[in-house]
Amino acid sequence: MAQTILIPTDFSIDSIQVLREYLDRNAAQAGLQIVFAAGYDTGSSITSLLFHSRSRILQKMNLESFNEALHIIENKYSNLIRGIRIEFFSGWNQSSFRNFLAGNRIDHIVYTSDMRLQSECSEWFDITPFIKRTGTAQTAIPLHITAEVPKAFNSLSPLFSKLS
Amino acid sequence: MGLINKISSRYKTVLMFLISSVSIAVLLIVTFYTSIEKIIYDDYYNTLKLKTDILAQLHIDELEQESPPKKSIKELYGPDNPSLFNNREYIIHITPGNTGYLADSLRLPHSFIQQILASGESSHQDDSLQYIGMHFKNKAYDFIVITAAENYFKKHVQSHLQRILVISLLTAVLVAVLISYYLSKNLFKPINKITRKVKEINSVNLHYRLEEEKYNNELNQLINTFNEMLNRIETSFESQNNFISNASHELRTPLTSIIGAADVSLSKPRRPEEYVETLSIILHEAEKLDSKTKALLSLAQTGFNGKVQQFSTVRIDELLWDCISTIQRLYHNCKIQFDTSLLPENSSKLQVTGNQQLLHLAFTNIIINGCKYSNNQLVKVSVGATNTQVIIIVQDFGIGIPDQELRYIFDPFYRASNTKKFEGYGIGLPLTRNILKMHNGKITINTTENKGTTVEVHLPIKRF
Numbered sequence: 099m100a101q102t103i104l105i106p107t108d109f110s111i112d113s114i115q116v117l118r119e120y121l122d123r124n125a126a127q128a129g130l131q132i133v134f135a136a137g138y139d140t141g142s143s144i145t146s147l148l149f150h151s152r153s154r155i156l157q158k159m160n161l162e163s164f165n166e167a168l169h170i171i172e173n174k175y176s177n178l179i180r181g182i183r184i185e186f187f188s189g190w191n192q193s194s195f196r197n198f199l200a201g202n203r204i205d206h207i208v209y210t211s212d213m214r215l216q217s218e219c220s221e222w223f224d225i226t227p228f229i230k231r232t233g234t235a236q237t238a239i240p241l242h243i244t245a246e247v248p249k250a251f252n253s254l255s256p257l258f259s260k261l262s
Numbered sequence: 263m264g265l266i267n268k269i270s271s272r273y274k275t276v277l278m279f280l281i282s283s284v285s286i287a288v289l290l291i292v293t294f295y296t297s298i299e300k301i302i303y304d305d306y307y308n309t310l311k312l313k314t315d316i317l318a319q320l321h322i323d324e325l326e327q328e329s330p331p332k333k334s335i336k337e338l339y340g341p342d343n344p345s346l347f348n349n350r351e352y353i354i355h356i357t358p359g360n361t362g363y364l365a366d367s368l369r370l371p372h373s374f375i376q377q378i379l380a381s382g383e384s385s386h387q388d389d390s391l392q393y394i395g396m397h398f399k400n401k402a403y404d405f406i407v408i409t410a411a412e413n414y415f416k417k418h419v420q421s422h423l424q425r426i427l428v429i430s431l432l433t434a435v436l437v438a439v440l441i442s443y444y445l446s447k448n449l450f451k452p453i454n455k456i457t458r459k460v461k462e463i464n465s466v467n468l469h470y471r472l473e474e475e476k477y478n479n480e481l482n483q484l485i486n487t488f489n490e491m492l493n494r495i496e497t498s499f500e501s502q503n504n505f506i507s508n509a510s511h512e513l514r515t516p517l518t519s520i521i522g523a524a525d526v527s528l529s530k531p532r533r534p535e536e537y538v539e540t541l542s543i544i545l546h547e548a549e550k551l552d553s554k555t556k557a558l559l560s561l562a563q564t565g566f567n568g569k570v571q572q573f574s575t576v577r578i579d580e581l582l583w584d585c586i587s588t589i590q591r592l593y594h595n596c597k598i599q600f601d602t603s604l605l606p607e608n609s610s611k612l613q614v615t616g617n618q619q620l621l622h623l624a625f626t627n628i629i630i631n632g633c634k635y636s637n638n639q640l641v642k643v644s645v646g647a648t649n650t651q652v653i654i655i656v657q658d659f660g661i662g663i664p665d666q667e668l669r670y671i672f673d674p675f676y677r678a679s680n681t682k683k684f685e686g687y688g689i690g691l692p693l694t695r696n697i698l699k700m701h702n703g704k705i706t707i708n709t710t711e712n713k714g715t716t717v718e719v720h721l722p723i724k725r726f
Contacts, residue, residue, distance in 0.1 A: 169648030173606030255708065255716045258601060258644035258655045 100129035108215035111256040137223035138186035195228040207236035287434035508675030516547040557689040595638040604646035611647040624697040627690040636660025659714040
């Protein structure tokens with residue numbers, strides 16, 4: 099049965115490493131549906147609800163290099179991955195997060211506790227606290243991030259920094 | 263149109279402003295005048311009609327003698343009504359054949375009377391009076407009522423209003439002329455100032471910049487654009503100057519050693535071994551000179567040539583393997599790791615349209631730089647592919663590039679300040695950049711001094 103996996107992200111290249119690490123460990127599973135999820139605070143004003151636009155949020159998050167990195171991973175593991183998509187969670191409490199998981203048919207959550215997610219976008223928030231309290235099956239992946247290599251925000255180099 | 267194109271944009275703007283403001287004023291005044299006229303006329307017409315109606319009702323009441331005439335109503339709508347001037351009213355009983363006589367005696371056109379009889383109601387306007395006629399008919403009576411009154415508006419208000427409006431129109435035109443005169447004086451003043459200042463700047467004083475204007479956004483944009491352009495021009499002037507001085511220095515150094523060696527050996531007769539030594543020095547230096555001029559030549563060829571390069575399909579991973587083996591043959595100390603962990607499963611995503619030799623040269627340059635400036639520490643080469651691009655990343659853990667010098671590293675012959683103890687002429691990177699540019703590629707360099715450098719190359723993959 100093909101699984102749907104949720105990975106919390108801050109749209110940094112490092113959060114893609116979690117996926118890569120997971121795929122390396124679970125090479126037997128095929129047809130994985132990957133959902134990268136980030137918290138996005140839509141605010142409580144009616145205008146922001148009215149003019150809610152997913153594409154504008156994506157634009158605001160500046161995902162050019164993130165998408166590039168996703169494509170690289172997708173091309174590399176094309177026999178394991180059925181699809182990758184990005185979802186935003188805009189709820190405030192645990193039950194809405196449960197709905198979010200059910201709505202996206204999430205079977206499994208993969209995250210890392212070795213790295214603190216952070217984003218420059220003020221509306222973004224970390225959904226890891228919700229993950230830890232949910233009952234869905236989850237795996238914590240250890241990440242050994244080497245900070246030696248110089249990296250810039252828009253650089254893909256962290257993706258390649260893993261020394262095999 | 264020819265005339266409009268000839269006059270300067272200053273007068274054009276002024277003329278446009280004048281025309282638009284005057285036409286707005288005219289439009290407003292005409293609208294105002296016609297609507298006022300219509301409103302007053304409607305009001306006056308309705309009053310007249312009401313009076314006609316009431317007169318008729320009173321007359322009918324009198325005829326039927328049901329109730330005596332109501333004086334109050336008569337007073338209200340009778341001859342003393344303040345809104346109707348020069349009142350007249352006629353109540354005429356119709357007997358067959360008297361209509362023609364009727365019209366003549368009232369000096370009204372026959373058609374008006376006919377119209378009243380035909381449709382029950384009609385109006386007529388002569389020089390000063392407005393007539394309204396209504397026809398009332400029953401078994402007991404058959405009469406028409408005609409009332410007439412002078413149009414108060416026509417007589418008193420119209421001419422007054424016209425005078426006021428003409429005066430205000432003239433005032434508006436005058437104000438518009440004054441404003442446009444002021445505009446013509448001041449609107450283009452800052453632009454003329456900019457023109458004057460820009461004219462002052464030439465190749466000698468390229469460091470001059472235009473000062474920003476206060477409270478003028480559009481002009482500040484123009485000024486900023488000019489200043490940015492001046493920055494670019496200054497940089498390119500500088501790098502050209504750098505290039506000339508660097509190039510002449512680079513070419514002179516071997517020449518100086520050749521001349522020096524030859525000079526020394528010619529100063530007195532020497533033994534054959536000494537000649538051999540001198541000649542080998544000369545040969546070595548001449549070879550250096552040769553390789554430098556060759557490098558220059560290839561830089562010039564890749565930079566701006568009209569020649570069409572031979573492009574074919576190149577597989578990037580094979581190309582990189584080839585580069586690495588070439589480098590390892592030449593430099594035995596080089597440690598290169600080729601990271602294939604992110605190679606796409608579909609190899610068609612690694613195919614690039616390009617010139618094999620040139621791309622080989624470019625990647626060899628990047629990788630050799632990595633080896634050279636890290637004292638032969640490990641250099642990592644990785645490849646990945648998105649759906650549109652191949653991404654090649656070369657990482658070293660060497661000396662890096664100082665931050666403030668990063669923007670010069672693509673200038674020919676430029677060498678960063680921390681590369682003094684490494685050999686090189688500063689042609690490799692500009693050459694590489696030119697080659698990648700030819701392939702619609704992109705090269706970005708992230709670096710930290712004394713930590714290392716990451717070179718990221720994006721090349722578009724071949725479209726099928």
